[in-house]
Amino acid sequence: MNFCVRALALACMLTVSVPASMAQTSQAADYIVAVVNSEPITFQEMNLEVRRVGQRLAQQGRPVPGADELRRLVLDRLINDRAQLQLAREQGIRIDSVAIDRAEQNIASQNGLDVDALRQKAANDGFSVTSFRNNLRDQLILNRLHEREVESSIRISDVDVDRAIQEQQATNTDPFAQEINLAQILLVLPEKASGEEAAALLLKAQKLMQRARNGEDFNALVQEFSAADRRNGGQIGLRRGDRLPPAFVTATQGLQPGQVSDVVRTGAGFHILKLIERKAPERLVVTMVQTRARHILLRANAQMTQAQAIARLTDARKQIVSGQADFASMARKMSQDTSAEQGGDLGWASPGMFVPEFEEAMGRLQEEGAVSPPVVSRFGVHLIQLNDRRRVELSPQQVRESVRAQLRQSRYEEAYTAWARDVRARAFVELREAPL
Template structure:
């Protein structure tokens, strides 16, 4: 795995998962903006699933809407609604009332069907190998095998053949979007943007356009006594002091945080500021990348916050966090199964921990990656440089800590973080970051117009309201 192969990879979207972890306002934006690509998360089998089972009694089906002569049925809407509600609950997001969610969901289904029809009419094809590769990617993103993925889907009442069909449809729509929607950014547009941002008085203190924050949450029980609250606040303050003294934030988050983001080193991801709690935005408003705030009190407890990235008024911050790591990669073959690769790398980890082997020497001898000759060293990399399943584990490691074997789309890795730092962004890099932001914005706008055009040209007939 040479470094260039770890360029950011957009997580896979599937019709199975809509509106992940979004409040109602963001739900509306998600339906309106087909460019949004939620990460596919496969739910663990619940104790008692609300999804319709194959043997469950079902009411007679009927047509809710017709899109260019193809129907959307009541059972399709119900299944989509139940899956969406289940995913929102698992993400800890309030579920909107059905009378608000249903019209949005149906409109999204109409838009998706119209786009799929356009993709099919264009002559584009998705072969079985591409579908199988996408399914394997979904399994790896969720750190499970394909067999376990199939089992979880079945336990959740989702037909595996239908799941593959929806994956194929999403790949087809995605390929059509890539072909039809282009967004180029000129050097003059970058110059104009930079002049505009630099000419804004007080821009440094304005509310940020986008943030990536990491948190460590010390949870406070709902009925905690004043003494308990004071004790937990003191504990949060101690954690903050450890970070300020040089302790690794990601490692402490993985060890101590009660937040769902602990598995990602506490990082909550780059998103618009209005998708963070206002108290988080206010607490970090005057901080640059790498800055710390807290403990910040919320209904959940006390939060220690770290600014990973801040885009002030749309302009990237002048400092970025970087990680230097090394790894050993074993690629899977018919002769080397995933289980065998994991077992081999676990043996390497034991030898390294016992002082019987050197990580760099093992990488040079065994790693099947271009970095092997450098002892597995991947060099300095900013956030987002590696694929999500790799970066998630990397962010949770402290300096010199060695991971357990992890599976990515490239194979099985043994990973070690060597050090972390924060560095200023060069003018050239800043221009490239601005180029990326402008391109993404233009592409989102172009995708919205394209989707509206596809939807506007579709014949849609509404029949009976869903039940």
């Protein structure tokens, strides 16, 4: 997900309410504080936005600038946004109501609300439905403008990628990319062991760990107590971190050679691990987490509106979560996607393979079997179930593309700042004093 989309997602969250320039107010006294290419910004707009930003910073526990500084910063942002929206209009950038509907539905889903409840909350905060949707439209317009004007201007050469790969390889501290050799003592926990038996075995493991830390010969302890392979002092052999149990890597990532980890529990039992050797990778190794999920897709059409699709999938989710129905069976029966025959199975997916709305909802699912609320994308309405996650190594070409994306993102802020400064410089901006 690129920087612009992330910024849009943050700006559109309900907790970050719409700009005060869109808010309705009954305050009668008002005057113009700035003019941007003949388009005015009023004191009411600025003042409401100042209060909103100040309240949000306070809620987040962040320092709130002084009143004069906060007004200056807010007015500066309002001027920049106004100039950029004017440029977008000049370039013919338009956002249709379908895209606004989709953004509104996604905000509601992210906040655990339906659209009506979202609109009611906005109304309670003083924002009409029209002003709220106008803000979404403006944010989508700015997002599209930034993609066109800023992202397209960033150039990353092969030389840039080569240099970045060399730098990352020299400073790679990812424990899953490093090669490590561990020796272990394994105390097997029987599959049907009681809680008392597990506690007793844990106590035994902790005592062995302490003996090892106190300097007793680890090889002798391995030979006497370990249920794992005892050859070569229980050493597993030099392996890359992503080819070891994740719990082993996590438990030993802060150790120096010769040090002993805390007790690690796995399905096999309790492990005491000693770090024998750690080596930096000979080439840049990049791993990523792939996700396997299922989904049910309903498409809005003449026979079924988007609201009806959301209602149907909300009911389906209740049945699945309560155990009354199986996700795969529901997908075969309901889904309008080609994956329906496979029970909605989408296979292993790398980050960025799906549209942002789908990807974000899938990323919020933490436990295997968890089911998302209905998610609206340009393809329709989805219900998503997490099946599994795994860490895999990227191919050399994928590593280059990953590094290129990192460079692009790191250069975005600089490129955006320069572009925004240029747009501001080309606009006619007049600041006005308060009337006497």
